[in-house]
Amino acid sequence: MVALNLAYTSQINPSGASPVLTRAQVWAGLQRKIRFAQEFVPVIESCKVLKDEEGVVTREVKFKEGQGPRSEAKEVVRCWADAWVDFAQDDGTHIRNVVSDGPAGDDSDLHMTYMFEFRFPHIQEGTEEAAKEHARLKAMAKKAVESSIDTIREMVKDGRITS
Template sequence: MVNISLAYTAKINPSGVTPVLTKRQVWAGLQRKIRFAQEFVPVIESCEVLEDKDGIVDRKVVFKPGMPKSEAREIVRGYEDAWVDFEQEDGTHIRNIISDGSSGDLDDLHMTYMFEFRLPHVQEGEQGQQQKEKLEKTSKMAVESSIEAIRKMVVDGRIAA
């Protein structure tokens, strides 16, 4: 069994990008991502909400081929307006965090995804290292694609401007 811990941070509003996203819009995007994960992360094929009660969502996500697992059941909790926790049955834990930089300006707003992968079918050594390298690329892509999806949703009206 291999445990892989990763984190990746990206600026939400790098220089020249439009529209500039507010924290409120990014939070609305993360709320949508809880229920429609496939709109945000290209490696997710589908997302089915099994239960949505008292701010806790029980969901099943199906991953596209090539990922360490084919599906996962997750309990998802949002902590307005700072982060969302995704906890999988196997102990894998993911957190999506919205954070302000030191200036507090919109061009200093960041998104960080933290991953604590539990991979019981992966062996230590070369196989574990290969899986870590693959997951590092996937982690970076997940953050950047989520920000871009939120931006597109603001433009097309799925998230209020």
Template sequence: MVTFYLAYSAPINPPNATPVLTVPQVWQGLQRKIRFAQEFVSAIVNCEVLEDKDNVVTRKVEFKPGMGPARFAREVVKSFEPAWVEFIQDDGSIIRNLISAGPDGTDQSLSMTYMFEWRYPNVEEGTEEAEKVVAQSKKIAKMAVDMTIDTIRRMVIEGQIH
């Protein structure tokens, strides 16, 4: 079994990005992402909410073939407003989406970081397959962060997020 750890960060409001997103807007976007993951991450094709109670969501997501540790994942999602959301999969994999402030403390310097602890039970460490998993995971991490930010910005522009 391979357990792969990865973190990727990107600025939420890079130069010339409009509108400048605020923490409440990004938080609202992450809450939507919990329930409609396929709108935010192209590696996910379906998201079914099984339970939504007391700020904890249990859901089942379906990944495109080869885009996740398994085709389907059942996740318990916990929100820690306004800083991060934690996705815990049944196999022990954990994904965190973090909103962090920059040095000047303004919305302009916000960053989003995704942290992955992905478990691949059918992949042996040190194999060519493990190397492919690592390379693919890096691409997925960047894509997921960038697409989430872009989707939240689009939803603000379209009035879905205020």
């Protein structure tokens, strides 16, 4: 079995980004992402909420063929407002979306990090297959963070996110 752990961070409001997103807007976007993951992450084909109660969402996501770590996943999602969202999958995979401050400490210097803890029982540590999967997932992580930020910005522009 191989465990692949990786993280990717991107600045939410790089120079020239418009509009500048506030922490409240980013948090509203992450709340929407819990229920409509396919709008934010290109490798996700669909997201079905199975249960939504007391701040805990159980959902099933399906990945586009050959693009996700597997074809589908059942997840239990918990939030710690307004800093992170935690996705625990039924196979032990764990994903966290974190919003953090940069040195300036204001909305102009927000960052988003996605952390991934993948488990692959069918792949052996140190193999070429493990290296290929790590490279693929690293590219997916970058795309997931950046597309989520881009989607939140578009939703603010078109009025779907107003906070």
